[in-house]
Amino acid sequence: MKGIVFLLLLDAISGREALRLIHLPATSNVAENSPPETPVHKFSVNLSASLAPVIPGLPLIINSSPLTDAFKVNWLSGTDFEVVTSGNEQLDYEMGPNIFDLQIYVKDDVGVSDLQILTVQVTDVNELPQFQGNLAKGLDLYIVEGANPGFIYQVEAFDPENTNRNIPLSYFLIFPSTNFALSANGTLFSTTEFDFEAGHKRFNLVVGVRDSQGLEASTTLQVNIVNINDETPRFTSPARVYSIPEELASGTIVANITAEDPDDKGSTGFLLYSITTANSYFMINQLTGTIQVAHRLDRDAGPLRQNPTISLEVLVKDRPSGGQENRTQITFIVEDINDNPPTCTKFTFSIMVPERAAKGTSLLDLNKFCSDDDSKAPNNQFNFSTPSGVGGSGRFSQDPAGSGKIVLTGDLDYENTSNLAAGNTYAMIIQVQDVAPPYHKNNIYIYILTKPENEFSLVFDRPSYIFNVSELRPARTRVGQVRATDKDFPPSRVVYSISSGGASLQSPNMFWINPQTGELQLVTKADYETTPVYILRIQATNSEDTSSVTVTVNVLEENDEKPICTPNSYFLAIPVDLRVGTNIQNFKLTCIDLDSSPRSFRYSIGSGNVNSHFTFSPSAGSNVTSLLLATRFDYASGLDKIWDYKLLVYITDDNLLSGRKKAKAHIETGTVTLSISVIPDPTTIATTTTKIIRQVLRENVYSPSAWYVPFVITLGSILLLGLLVSLFVLLAKAIHRHCPCKTGKHKKPAVKKGEMKNTQREVLVETIQMNSVFDGEAIDPVTGAVYEFNSKTGARKWKYSSLQMPRWQEPSPHGAAPSRSVAGEGARPAGSTGEQDGLSCKAQAEDASPGSRNQDGKPGTPKSRNTAFMSRASPQLQPGK
Numbered sequence: 001m002k003g004i005v006f007l008l009l010l011d012a013i014s015g016r017e018a019l020r021l022i023h024l025p026a027t028s029n030v031a032e033n034s035p036p037e038t039p040v041h042k043f044s045v046n047l048s049a050s051l052a053p054v055i056p057g058l059p060l061i062i063n064s065s066p067l068t069d070a071f072k073v074n075w076l077s078g079t080d081f082e083v084v085t086s087g088n089e090q091l092d093y094e095m096g097p098n099i100f101d102l103q104i105y106v107k108d109d110v111g112v113s114d115l116q117i118l119t120v121q122v123t124d125v126n127e128l129p130q131f132q133g134n135l136a137k138g139l140d141l142y143i144v145e146g147a148n149p150g151f152i153y154q155v156e157a158f159d160p161e162n163t164n165r166n167i168p169l170s171y172f173l174i175f176p177s178t179n180f181a182l183s184a185n186g187t188l189f190s191t192t193e194f195d196f197e198a199g200h201k202r203f204n205l206v207v208g209v210r211d212s213q214g215l216e217a218s219t220t221l222q223v224n225i226v227n228i229n230d231e232t233p234r235f236t237s238p239a240r241v242y243s244i245p246e247e248l249a250s251g252t253i254v255a256n257i258t259a260e261d262p263d264d265k266g267s268t269g270f271l272l273y274s275i276t277t278a279n280s281y282f283m284i285n286q287l288t289g290t291i292q293v294a295h296r297l298d299r300d301a302g303p304l305r306q307n308p309t310i311s312l313e314v315l316v317k318d319r320p321s322g323g324q325e326n327r328t329q330i331t332f333i334v335e336d337i338n339d340n341p342p343t344c345t346k347f348t349f350s351i352m353v354p355e356r357a358a359k360g361t362s363l364l365d366l367n368k369f370c371s372d373d374d375s376k377a378p379n380n381q382f383n384f385s386t387p388s389g390v391g392g393s394g395r396f397s398q399d400p401a402g403s404g405k406i407v408l409t410g411d412l413d414y415e416n417t418s419n420l421a422a423g424n425t426y427a428m429i430i431q432v433q434d435v436a437p438p439y440h441k442n443n444i445y446i447y448i449l450t451k452p453e454n455e456f457s458l459v460f461d462r463p464s465y466i467f468n469v470s471e472l473r474p475a476r477t478r479v480g481q482v483r484a485t486d487k488d489f490p491p492s493r494v495v496y497s498i499s500s501g502g503a504s505l506q507s508p509n510m511f512w513i514n515p516q517t518g519e520l521q522l523v524t525k526a527d528y529e530t531t532p533v534y535i536l537r538i539q540a541t542n543s544e545d546t547s548s549v550t551v552t553v554n555v556l557e558e559n560d561e562k563p564i565c566t567p568n569s570y571f572l573a574i575p576v577d578l579r580v581g582t583n584i585q586n587f588k589l590t591c592i593d594l595d596s597s598p599r600s601f602r603y604s605i606g607s608g609n610v611n612s613h614f615t616f617s618p619s620a621g622s623n624v625t626s627l628l629l630a631t632r633f634d635y636a637s638g639l640d641k642i643w644d645y646k647l648l649v650y651i652t653d654d655n656l657l658s659g660r661k662k663a664k665a666h667i668e669t670g671t672v673t674l675s676i677s678v679i680p681d682p683t684t685i686a687t688t689t690t691k692i693i694r695q696v697l698r699e700n701v702y703s704p705s706a707w708y709v710p711f712v713i714t715l716g717s718i719l720l721l722g723l724l725v726s727l728f729v730l731l732a733k734a735i736h737r738h739c740p741c742k743t744g745k746h747k748k749p750a751v752k753k754g755e756m757k758n759t760q761r762e763v764l765v766e767t768i769q770m771n772s773v774f775d776g777e778a779i780d781p782v783t784g785a786v787y788e789f790n791s792k793t794g795a796r797k798w799k800y801s802s803l804q805m806p807r808w809q810e811p812s813p814h815g816a817a818p819s820r821s822v823a824g825e826g827a828r829p830a831g832s833t834g835e836q837d838g839l840s841c842k843a844q845a846e847d848a849s850p851g852s853r854n855q856d857g858k859p860g861t862p863k864s865r866n867t868a869f870m871s872r873a874s875p876q877l878q879p880g881k
Contacts, residue, residue, distance in 0.1 A: 007026045007230035010720070016187065018048065018112065018114065019045070019046065019047060019048040019106060019107070019112040019113060019114050020045050020105055020786065021043055021044075021045060021046075021059065021104060021106055021114050021115075021116040022043055022044040022045070022113050023041075023042065023043040023044065024043050024104060024117070024118055025116045025117045025118065025119070025216060026041060026043070026118055026119070026121075027119040027121065027689075028040050028041035028083070028118065028119070028120055028121070029083065029120070029122075029123050030091065030120055030121075030122060030123065031091075031123050031125050032091045032092055032093035032094075032122050032123065032124060032125050033090065033091060033092070033125060034085050034091055035085070035087065035850045036084075036085055036086060036087025037074075037084050037085065037087070037846075038084060038085040039082055039083075039084055040071060040082075040083040040084055040085065040118075040120055040749050041082070041083045041118055041120070041630070042076070042080065042081070042082045042083075043080075043081055043082075043116075043118075044078075044079045044080045044081065044102070045059065045079040045080065045081070045082075045106055045114075046079070047108065048108060048110070048112045050108075050110050050112075052108040052109040052110040052112065053108060053109055054106055054107070054108050054109075054489060055107050055108065055109060058105065058106050058107055058205055059073055059081055059104050059105060059106035060073060060104070061073060061083075061102050061103065061104055061105075062103050062104075062105045062115075063102075063103040064095050064100055064101065064102050064103065066100065066428050067102070068089055068097070068100055069086060069089055070085055070087075070088060070090075070091055070100070071083055071084070071085060071086055071100070071102060071120065072084060072085075072086040073104065080352055083102065083104075083118060083120075083764030088761045091122050092160075093122050093124040093125070094124075094160055094161065094163050095163075096122070097122070097857055098121060098122045099119065099120070099121050099122070100119070100120045100122075101117050101118075101119055102117065102118045102120060103115060103116075103117055103120075104116050104117070104118055116354060118544035124161075126213055127160040127161055127215075128160075128170055128211075128215050128216070128217045129157045129158065129159050129160075129209045129210070129211045129215065129216070129217045130157060130158055130159075130217065131155075131156070131157045131209070131217065131219045132156055132157065132158065135155065135156070135157075135219055136218055136219060137219075138220040138221070138222070139153075139219070139220075139221055139222070140222045140224060140320040141153055141188075141221060141222065141223045141224065142223075142224045142225075142226050143190060143194060143223060143224070143225055143226065144226045145194050145195055145196040145226060145227060145228050146193060146194070146195070146227060146228060147190075147194070147223050148193065149189065149190045149191050149192055149193060150186075150189060150190060151187065151189060152180070152188045152189060152190055152223065153187075153188045153221070154186055154187055154188070155171055155182070155186035155187075155188060155207050155209075155221075156186060157169055157171075157186075157209040159211045159212075161211070162211075162212075164869050166214050167211070168185075169186075169209050169210065169211055170184050170209065170210045171183070171184055171185065171186040171207065171208070171209050172184070172207075172208050172209075172210070172785065173205060173206065173207060173208070174206040174208045174218060175205070175206050177205060178191065178192070179191055179192050179194075179203060180203065180205060182205075182207060183530075184784065186207075186209075188205075188207075188221070192603050194211055194225045196225050196227040196228070199225075199666070200225065201224070201225050201227075202221040202222060202223065202224045202225065203222070204218070204220060204221075204223075205221040205222075205223065206218055206219075206220055206221075207219055207220075207221055217592075218563065221486045227263060227264065227508070227833050228263075228870070229231040229261070229263050229270075229318045229323045229324060230326060231261060231263045232262075232320065232324040232326055233259045233260065233261045233271055233317065233324060233325070233326050234259055234262070234326065235257065235258070235259045235315045235316065235326065235328050236259055236260055237256060237257050237258045237259075237289075238669055239255070239330075240328070240329065240330050240331065241330070241331045241333070242254060242255050242330065242332050242333070243332075243333045243335060244297070244332055244333070244334060244335065245334075245335050245337050246297045246299035246300075246304070246334050246335065246336060246337055246339065247296070247297060247298065247299075247300060247337065247339050248293045249293065250292075250293050250294065250295070250296070251292050251293065252292060252293045253290050253291065253292050254282070254291055254292065254293060254332065255290070255291040255330065255332075256288075256289060256290050256291070257273060257284070257289035257290070257291065257314050257316070257328075257330070258289055259271055259273075259289065259316045259326065261324075263318075263438040267789065270318060271287075271289075271316055271317070271318065271319065271321045271499055272287070272316065272317050272318070272319055273285065273286050273287070273288075273289040273314060273316050274286055274314070274315045274317075275312050275313065275314055275315070275316070276289075276313045276314075276315050276327070277311065277312045277313045279310065279312060280294065281293065281294060281295050281297055281310060281332075282294055282310070282312065284314065284330070289314075289316070289729075291312075291330075297319045297334050297712065299334050299335070299336045299337070299375055299658065300336070300340060300373045300374050300375045301338075301373065304334055305375050306809075307474050308333060308334040308335070308336075308651055309331060309332070309333055309334075310331070310332040310333075310334065311330070311331050311332075312329070312330050312331075312332070313327055313328070313329055314327065314328050314329075315327050315328060324411045324671070334726070336375050336376045336379060337379070338374055338378075338379035338434060338436050338437065338438065338440070339374070339379075340372055340373040340374045340379075340440070340488050341372075341433075341434065341441060341442055342370055342371070342372045342382035342432040342433065342434060342440065342441070342442060343370065343371065343372070343373065343442065344366070344369045344370040344371075344373055344432065344442070344444060345370075346369050347442065347443065347444055347445060348444075348445045348446075348447070348448045349364060349444070349445070349447065350447045350449065351363055351364060351446065351447070351448045351449070352449050352450075352797055353408065353412055353448055353449070353450060353451060354412075354450075354451045354453055355412050355413055355414040355424075355450050355451065355452055355453050356412075356413075356453055357408055357412060358408070358409065359408055359409060359410070359411075360407055360409070361407065361408040362405065362406075362407050363396070363406045363407060363448065364405075364406040364446065365404060365405050365406075366384060366404030366405070366406070366430070366432065366444060367403070370382070370404070370432050370444075372434065378434075378435055378436040379434070379436055380437060381434070381435045381436065382432055382433060382434050382839075383402045383404075383432075383433065383435060384398065384402050384403065384404040384430050384431070384432055384433075384444075385402075385430055385432075385433065386398070386401070386430075387406070387428040387429070387430050387446070388428065388429050388430075389427045389428035389429050389446075390422070390426070390427050391422040391423075391425070391426040391427070391643060392426045392427070392428040392448070393614070394409065394410050395408070395409060395410030395411075395412070395426060396408060396409060396410070396426065396428060396448065397409050398430075404430070404432070406428075406446065407727075412424075412450045413452070414450050414452040414488070414490075415455075415487070415488070415489050418595040420489065424449065424450040424452075424490075425447065425448070425449050425450070425569075426447070426449075427445070427446070427447050427448075427758065428445075428446040428447075428448070429443055429444070429445060429446075430443075430446065431443055431444070432443045432444055443537075452488055452489060452490065452683065453488075454488060454544040454545065455487075455488055456486055456487035456488045457486070457545055457547065458485070458494070458540060458541075458542055458544075458545035458546065458547045459484060459485065459486075459547055460482060460483065460484045460540065460547060460549040461483045461484070461485065461676070462482075462549070463549070464549060464550045464551070464552070465480060465482055465538075465549065465550070465551040465555075466551075466552045466554065467479045467480035467520065467551065467552070467553050467554070468553075468554045468555075468556055469522065469526060469553060469554070469555060469556065470555075470556045470558050471525065471526045471527055471528045471555050471556060471557065471558050471560055472525070472558045472560055472666060473522060473525065474522070474523050474525060475522050475523060475525065476521050476522060476782060477521060477522045478519060478520070478521055479511065479520040479521060479522060479553055480519075480520050480551070480553075481517065481518050481519045481520065481548060482496065482513075482517055482538050482540070482551065483519040484496075484518070484540035484547055484549075486542060486544075486545065488544075490542045492542040493516075493542060493543070494518075494541070495515045495516070495540070495541050495542070496513050496514065496515050496516075496517075496518040496539070496540050496544050497513065497515060497538070497539050497541070498511060498512075498513050498536055498538060499535070499537045499538070499539040499548060500536070500537040501534060501535050501536035501537055501551075502534055502536050504526075504527075504530055504531040504534070505531070506524060506527060506530060507523060507524050509523055510522065510523055510524065510526060510531075510534060511523060511534070511536060511553070513538065513554075518538075518540070520536075520538075520553075526553075526555040527555070528555045528556065528557040528558070528595070529561070529594050529595065532554070532557070533552065533553070533555065533839045534552070534553040534555070535550065535551075535552055536550070536552075536553065537549075537550060537551075538550075538551050557595060558595070558666055559596060559598070559653060559665065559666045559667065559668055560595065560666065560668065561593055561594040561595045561652055561668060562593070562668040562669065562670045563592070563593045563596070563601060563650075563651040563652075563668065563669070563670035564591065564592055564593070564670055565589045565590065565591040565651055565670060565672050566589070566590050566591075567589075567594075567672070568672055568673070569672065569673040569674070569675075570587065570672075570673075570674055570675070571674075571675045571676075571677070572584055572585050572587060572627075572674065572675070572677070573585075573615065573674045573676070573677045573679055574629070574676060574677075574678060574679065574681050575678075575679050575680075575681065576633050576635065576678050576679060576681050577632075577633075577681050577714045578629050578632075578633075579629070580629050580630065580631060580632050581628055581629065582628065583626045583627065583628055584614075584627045584628065584629060584676070586626075587626065587627040588624055588625065588626050588627075588673075589603070589616070589624070589625050589626075589627075589649070589651075589672060590623065590624050591623045591624075591651050591670065592623065593623075593668070596653040596654060596668075598622065598623035599621050599622065599623075599656060600653045600654065600656045601620065601621070601622065601623055601625075601651055601652070601653060602617075602619065602620040602621075602651070602652045602653075602654060603616040603619050603620065603625050603649065603650070603651055603652075604649070604650045604652070605620070605647050605648070605649055605650075606647075606648040606649070606650055607647075607648050608645055608646045608647040608648055609645070609647055610640075610642055610645065611631065611639065611640060611759040612630055612631060613629060613630055613631050613632075613633065613640075613645070614627060614628070614629065614630060614645070614676070615628050615630040616628070616648060616649070627674070633678060635680075638678065642678075642762050643678045643680075644675070644676070644677050644678070645674075645675070645676040645677075645678070646673065646674070646675050646676075647673070647674040647675075647676065648671060648673060649671065649672040649673070649674060650669050650670075650671060650674075651669065651670040651671070652667060652668075652669045652670075653667065653668055653669075654667045687718075722778075734811070747820045773790060774788035774789060774790050774795070774796075774797065775790060775791055776788065776789050776790075776791050777789075777799065781823050784830070785798060785799075785800075786798075786799040786800070787799055
């Protein structure tokens with residue numbers, strides 16, 4: 001209603017003449033169960049003053065009460081429309097709503113609309129009775145043959161008009177039957193006993209139902225007579241023994257067992273077949289009775305090789321469970337066929353034959369490896385074909401032919417050119433084949449390899465080698481190459497090594513040889529001055545032989561040493577007025593060169609010789625030369641301005657070489673540094689103060705060749721430290737061995753000045769009392785007193801507390817003051833000699849202790865102790881405190 005009011009307000013606001021639905025609102029009737037497109041109510045649309053057309057799709061039922069989709073609006077013509085049934089919902093007077101309010105809405109293009117209500121009333125119509133469920137479409141009923149006449153089925157229907165179902169319906173057979181009857185309440189009865197084999201197998205009945213107003217409906221019932229199985233099936237297949245070949249494919253039909261059932265003559269579709277005998281070879285189709293191969297039938301293996309006969313029992317029975325059955329015996333005989341080719345445990349053979357093997361040598365017997373698995377002759381017989389292949393002709397054959405016995409008939413010399421051309425490897429193919437059809441065959445591949453033997457020795461291509469190498473050549477320089485060969489084929493790999501020689505002061509191994517090529521190389525530079533000749537022993541080894549050769553390596557002398565002069569640097573001071581030609585301070589250079597003549601030196605001054613004031617004489621041809629002043633100094637004119645000269649002198653060893661040889665020769669040059677200070681003349685230059693400073697530079701340069709210096713220093717330091725530690729240990733042991741045993745409680749009394757020191761040593765024995773368990777007793781042989789002891793630790797004590805060890809008094813240095821005593825301690829008597837004082841503290845303590853042990857390390861007893869010592873040290877019994 002809110003929507004209607006809203007639409008009316010829109011029309012009033014628009015100010016236009018209203019668009020109206022003619023013949024609405026209205027009330028119309030429609031019968032229940034009306035088909036689709038049944039007319040319900042016609043109406044038309046009165047257009048507005050603008051004559052604007054109605055929007056396509058309108059008028060339209062926009063709502064209904066109650067909601068339904070059973071109606072729709074159809075256009076008739078112009079502005080005429082009609083409400084009809086849609087068929088989307090069934091109009092049922094008895095089960096559904098009876099009145100529907102339909103809201104019909106229309107609107108034109110200018111927005112003018114109208115909404116009216118059409119009330120539709122559903123009217124009641126008398127309907128036909130209806131059968132329920134599957135009965136409405138017809139129903140199949142089944143009766144077992146031979147069953148007694150009686151109840152079969154209860155037919156049921158209902159009247160849609162009778163919703164309470166309180167008005168009965170009437171049932172009847174439209175076509176009466178002598179075999180069936182139908183009561184008015186719908187009960188179907190059989191009136192006779194049925195025989196499936198003698199009479200009809202099915203009956204068609206038309207059942208009718210009538211309501212109280214005489215309307216009728218009908219349905220069909222088909223009554224089927226069920227056959228009863230009461231006869232034993234009979235086998236109809238004549239064969240009972242079947243002969244079949246072996247190796248039939250799985251699924252192959254080998255027999256067809258047939259039977260029939262008297263209850264259903266001419267048909268086998270209701271029989272079931274099965275094999276009752278346990279077997280894995282055959283299976284039977286339970287519906288058709290065909291027997292098929294289920295497993296491989298191998299006549300040549302398993303139980304069939306011994307007994308090829310298989311007996312089976314076949315059972316046939318009616319399809320229904322618990323029906324009739326019958327049995328029969330059938331036999332299968334499996335026949336052997338030639339289905340197995342000759343086979344060998346190996347089809348490829350590789351044989352190594354020594355090259356010097358004699359002709360006629362038996363190489364292989366194929367009969368030891370081949371067989372045929374067929375069970376009967378001739379299927380299991382075979383032979384061998386003539387060998388074929390590359391290189392085997394004339395060298396190998398069968399003896400006798402076809403026997404499979406391979407023998408050597410030719411020469412296998414490994415170094416023979418024809419054998420080398422064949423690669424000393426021979427391949428043959430021999431076929432092993434059946435003697436009976438279908439002549440199965442297999443190929444056998446035989447590879448014969450000649451085994452080389454050591455017929456020739458490994459030798460070098462020269463009896464000895466001499467190589468030369470310059471001492472200037474760097475490491476890894478090729479010195480030469482040795483080569484050893486073996487005429488045996490195939491050539492074996494030769495490995496070269498240096499067995500001896502090649503050591504020098506520079507290195508334990510001056511040479512290295514390539515183990516594969518035999519090339520000899522330098523490990524480090526050779527030095528002619530150290531070792532001019534090396535004698536090496538080179539060893540060549542292959543898989544069979546070893547050979548050695550002597551190699552002489554001559555180191556060629558070269559100019560590789562620099563001149564060394566003394567002094568290497570020097571400071572000189574000369575007066576400014578020194579005369580030209582004077583040997584400056586008698587300075588001389590003395591030079592040596594390990595690989596050059598003394599006459600080969602040439603001297604020259606490099607940088608620092610300003611105005612060429614200095615020169616050497618002689619300048620070449622001698623290993624000794626002097627420094628001379630070549631030109632005078634001239635400071636007055638300003639020609640000379642430098643007072644301190646630093647000369648760099650070059651000493652070259654090329655004096656004896658011509659110009660052409662110098663270009664090719666290796667020249668070494670040494671250097672010397674000279675510092676020269678010119679001292680001014682004090683008479684001519686009074687205002688000049690000359691200060692001469694001599695500075696000596698010392699540089700510690702570590703050379704890698706002096707690696708042994710820190711090593712020797714370190715090793716010597718470690719040895720010295722170990723020696724000091726061992727001396728300290730020995731000193732400590734000596735002090736401990738010879739010093740008296742002292743405790744913190746006993747100190748020697750101070751010796752007054754002027755008094756003699758008492759040289760008597762104090763012997764203190766301290767007994768530590770422990771809470772031990774004493775499990776034994778003994779009598780002291782000296783005192784006769786009884787004491788207890790621990791058998792494990794050796795601890796002892798007097799049995800009676802009134803007894804204790806006596807106290808020994810030690811005289812003081814003056815003989816008056818008694819010394820302090822501790823329980824269990826014993827001191828040497830005053831009358832003891834100095835020899836007794838010489839006993840070590842440790843020995844006295846162990847001998848005096850009750851817990852002393854014997855030589856075996858076990859606790860001592862009075863019997864094992866030294867009687868003489870005990871007579872001296874054993875205390876006397878004293879009354880206890």
